Amino acid sequence: MAEATVGVGGLKYDHKKRYRPPELNVFLALILIVGVFELLGQMLPYMNGQSFLFDTQGRFGSIFNEARLQIIILQVAIIGIIALGVTQVIITGGIDLSSGSIVGATAMIAMSFAQVAEVNGNPHTRAVFFEQGWLDLPVLIPVLVGLACGLLAGLVNGVLVAYTRIPPFIATLGMMVAARGVAKWWTKGQPVSFPTESYAAIGSGMMPVYIFIGLAVLFYLIMRHTVYGKHTYAIGSNMDAARMSGINVQRHLTLVYTIAGGLAAIAAIVLSSKNLTAQAGMGVMYELDAIAMAVIGGISLQGGRGSIIGTCLGALIFGVIISGFTFLRLDAYYQEMAKGAIIVGAVVLDQWRQRRAANRM
Amino acid sequence: MSEYILETRNLTKHYGGVHALEEASFAIRKGEHVAIMGDNGAGKSTFVRQITGVERPTRGEIHFDGQKVEFAGPIEAREAGIEAVFQTLALADHLDVPDNLFLGREKTKWNWLGPFRRLDYKAMHADTLAALEKTGVKIPSIRNTIQYMSGGQRQCVAIARTATFHSKLTIMDEPTAALGVQETAQVENIVRTLKEQGEPLILISHNMRQVMDLCDRIVVFRRGRICANLIAKDVTGEEVVAYITGAKTQPDYSVEGAV
Numbered sequence: 060m061a062e063a064t065v066g067v068g069g070l071k072y073d074h075k076k077r078y079r080p081p082e083l084n085v086f087l088a089l090i091l092i093v094g095v096f097e098l099l100g101q102m103l104p105y106m107n108g109q110s111f112l113f114d115t116q117g118r119f120g121s122i123f124n125e126a127r128l129q130i131i132i133l134q135v136a137i138i139g140i141i142a143l144g145v146t147q148v149i150i151t152g153g154i155d156l157s158s159g160s161i162v163g164a165t166a167m168i169a170m171s172f173a174q175v176a177e178v179n180g181n182p183h184t185r186a187v188f189f190e191q192g193w194l195d196l197p198v199l200i201p202v203l204v205g206l207a208c209g210l211l212a213g214l215v216n217g218v219l220v221a222y223t224r225i226p227p228f229i230a231t232l233g234m235m236v237a238a239r240g241v242a243k244w245w246t247k248g249q250p251v252s253f254p255t256e257s258y259a260a261i262g263s264g265m266m267p268v269y270i271f272i273g274l275a276v277l278f279y280l281i282m283r284h285t286v287y288g289k290h291t292y293a294i295g296s297n298m299d300a301a302r303m304s305g306i307n308v309q310r311h312l313t314l315v316y317t318i319a320g321g322l323a324a325i326a327a328i329v330l331s332s333k334n335l336t337a338q339a340g341m342g343v344m345y346e347l348d349a350i351a352m353a354v355i356g357g358i359s360l361q362g363g364r365g366s367i368i369g370t371c372l373g374a375l376i377f378g379v380i381i382s383g384f385t386f387l388r389l390d391a392y393y394q395e396m397a398k399g400a401i402i403v404g405a406v407v408l409d410q411w412r413q414r415r416a417a418n419r420m
Numbered sequence: 421m422s423e424y425i426l427e428t429r430n431l432t433k434h435y436g437g438v439h440a441l442e443e444a445s446f447a448i449r450k451g452e453h454v455a456i457m458g459d460n461g462a463g464k465s466t467f468v469r470q471i472t473g474v475e476r477p478t479r480g481e482i483h484f485d486g487q488k489v490e491f492a493g494p495i496e497a498r499e500a501g502i503e504a505v506f507q508t509l510a511l512a513d514h515l516d517v518p519d520n521l522f523l524g525r526e527k528t529k530w531n532w533l534g535p536f537r538r539l540d541y542k543a544m545h546a547d548t549l550a551a552l553e554k555t556g557v558k559i560p561s562i563r564n565t566i567q568y569m570s571g572g573q574r575q576c577v578a579i580a581r582t583a584t585f586h587s588k589l590t591i592m593d594e595p596t597a598a599l600g601v602q603e604t605a606q607v608e609n610i611v612r613t614l615k616e617q618g619e620p621l622i623l624i625s626h627n628m629r630q631v632m633d634l635c636d637r638i639v640v641f642r643r644g645r646i647c648a649n650l651i652a653k654d655v656t657g658e659e660v661v662a663y664i665t666g667a668k669t670q671p672d673y674s675v676e677g678a679v
């Protein structure tokens with residue numbers, strides 16, 4: 060065999076058969092799901108042969124239905140940002156249930172530093188900091204305040220998980236409840252609205268998508284090419300080994316949870332800017348959607364396995380499913396049921412794949 | 421300067437009520453290969469965990485390379501020059517061979533980035549190949565995760581790890597317990613290389629032939645205490661076994677006695 064080359068110690072080894080990255084399977088699943096929606100669009104009688112993916116009416120420059128593609132990615136971009144952090148937490152073998160509440164609290168607090176002084180020519184008396192006169196502040200201030208909130212919440216999560224040895228599920232559950240409390244307490248339940256133009260620009264148009272893609276590339280590089288990434292995988296793979304190898308596991312876990320909190324804060328800023336308002340109920344259930352994206356993308360809940368690319372593909376699958384159900388004009392109820400089934404299905408599939416890989420060797 | 425690379429005085433470790441290690445006074449010379457033998461639960465691994473900084477001893481002193489040391493963690497012990505292959509291998513399943521070899525002391529670039537400094541995969545890859553060359557281990561591809569490797573291959577990765585970083589003292593806790601004949605021979609070859617290079621070694625093993633072959637001295641642990649200290653070429657296997665089972669005792673055990 061021409062391709063069979065020799066490994067260390069003279070063992071025969073076929074590099075071509077080396078391995079199929081798990082992301083490839085996720086990608087194939089994505090194609091499959093798109094295909095199913097395309098097919099259903101053609102076949103279901105009430106759909107009149109509409110296409111899910113392609114531009115059949117010559118509305119766009121390319122053959123694709125660009126509007127739909129944009130919507131698919133736009134509606135997952137913000138939760139996708141959260142999922143980037145959740146992915147890292149899950150790779151360490153942990154879980155973060157607090158990100159949705161951190162979004163709520165951060166959005167409220169950041170937004171209150173981003174309010175305008177005048178609405179329609181009248182003083183904005185309902186602004187949170189009207190009396191203090193903290194209005195029309197430069198955009199950097201709400202952004203930094205928001206980031207600080209998220210990082211602080213993440214830091215608390217991290218310290219609890221790393222130093223008190225509370226299970227991550229419990230520690231972040233506590234933060235989930237507490238941060239939601241902060242979100243409600245901040246304005247006694249009142250929404251915070253009318254941001255400055257520069258704050259509103261952060262989440263306008265396709266900005267959420269660009270921010271998501273930028274962060275995804277950044278964290279792909281970090282997870283793949285830096286000591287931080289390697290240690291994150293090592294801790295999730297075998298915490299004792301990581302410790303014995305001299306990794307400061309506690310400090311590292313704290314850092315991972317802090318970064319996850321920071322990413323939730325970025326999502327909060329983008330979301331509140333996009334909606335031009337912040338409400339205490341913002342981000343409810345986002346943590347579960349983010350976890351679902353990661354799991355669908357092949358991140359193992361046992362830790363040690365998965366990648367940012369997987370999560371991005373998971374996010375896309377998520378977006379395709381939501382869009383697909385809308386496209387087929389199915390009720391949102393079915394959407395949620397299907398989402399649940401897909402999450403469980405992804406985990407089952409992953410475990411099955413693991414067993415099969417073990418048998419093949 | 422002391423002639424000993426490592427010396428412990430009355431080293432003691434209690435886990436709650438369990439007296440796993442009691443008053444262990446042990447010494448190993450530079451260049452010497454010492455075997456530690458003893459029944460399961462005799463306290464051998466506990467002893468290793470104390471001198472490698474994985475745990476803090478309840479009592480007692482450790483002197484390494486002429487200085488009293490109190491390692492706060494395994495990194496410190498390793499930085500001081502103690503390399504250990506632990507009984508429960510300290511390997512991460514989902515990482516590949518170079519990643520495991522360099523775990524915790526990666527070769528990096530752009531170090532100003534702190535925790536986000538860049539991994540130098542190329543250099544680590546090359547060094548891994550060189551290290552494995554030395555051990556003669558057979559591994560199909562070092563880029564595969566070690567998850568599905570055989571016990572022997574994993575052990576060799578762990579041993580290659582200690583061989584890569586020139587240490588002042590190497591410790592191996594039952595390195596061949598799970599290995600086949602050929603793999604055991606490979607590990608023994610590595611041990612001989614260490615001997616030729618004059619690197620001291622503490623070898624924990626149940627394999628009498630191996631110990632007689634590779635070691636200068638045998639220290640026997642029994643119920644958390646050191647109960648015998650024997651020159652390998654002066655004793656027979658039966659005698660050693662008698663000490664391990666407690667059939668024979670060496671009442672006035674002392675380091676100086678046998679050294």
Ligand SMILES: Nc1ncnc2c1ncn2[C@@H]1O[C@H](COP(=O)(O)OP(=O)(O)O)[C@@H](O)[C@H]1O
Pocket residue numbers: 435438439440458459460461462463464465466467
């Ligand atoms: N972390 C621990 N907590 C409680 N008891 C322990 C712990 N580690 C070891 N022991 C006990 O200490 C004794 C010595 O164990 P160990 O050093 O592993 O023995 P050996 O390596 O000689 O087989 C055993 O009785 C074991 O059960």
Ligand SMILES: [Mg+2]
Pocket residue numbers: 464465466507593
């Ligand atoms: Mg042991």
